[in-house]
Amino acid sequence: GLAALGFAPRARAAVHDGIWSVLIITEKGGCDRGYRYEVKVVNGRISYNGDSGINLAGTVSSDGATKVSINAGEKGATGTGHLSARSGSGVWHGLGASGSCAGRWEAELR
Numbered sequence: 001g002l003a004a005l006g007f008a009p010r011a012r013a014a015v016h017d018g019i020w021s022v023l024i025i026t027e028k029g030g031c032d033r034g035y036r037y038e039v040k041v042v043n044g045r046i047s048y049n050g051d052s053g054i055n056l057a058g059t060v061s062s063d064g065a066t067k068v069s070i071n072a073g074e075k076g077a078t079g080t081g082h083l084s085a086r087s088g089s090g091v092w093h094g095l096g097a098s099g100s101c102a103g104r105w106e107a108e109l110r
Contacts, residue, residue, distance in 0.1 A: 016041045016060045016083050019049055019110040024077075024092065029101030031075075031094070038110075039068075041083075066090060079105055 024035040039056060040049040046058035046068055058068030064083045070076060075097065081090015088107040093100065 014043060015062075015085060016044065016064065020083075020088075020107045021110055022105055022107045024105045025103045026101050027103040029096065030098035031096035031101035031103075037070075039107075064088070068092075070094070077101075081105065083107060085109075 018041060020039050020041060022037045022039055024037065026033055037054070037056070038049040040047050041060055044060045044062070046056065046060060046066070048054050048056035048070075053072060055071040056068065058066065058079075060066050060083050066079075066081045066083050066088060068079045070079075075095060077092050077094025079090055079092035082088055086109045089105065091102070091104050093102040095101070
């Protein structure tokens with residue numbers, strides 16, 4: 001009985017594992033209108049699946065609650081939201097070259 005309990009959280013977190021395509025949409029501020037990033041989720045940890053110029057880190061809890069921070073040079077943003085088995089969405093805000101920006105994001109499992 002006890003061993004099974006120990007495995008439950010990791011098994012649930014692994015639901016979100018894989019390569020995700022994330023569309024970032026700017027709704028307020030002078031940032032670019034849209035970006036698309038590819039991110040990797042392994043055991044509930046989010047990382048950028050691309051060149052090393054972008055510093056992206058975050059977490060997905062077993063119930064899908066998502067927190068991410070992105071930094072690229074002078075620019076940075078933080079986002080929160082929710083992932084389900086194959087898609088997700090949320091909001092973000094950050095600082096771009098021309099001041100603060102905000103918007104929403106959408107994700108889909110590749």
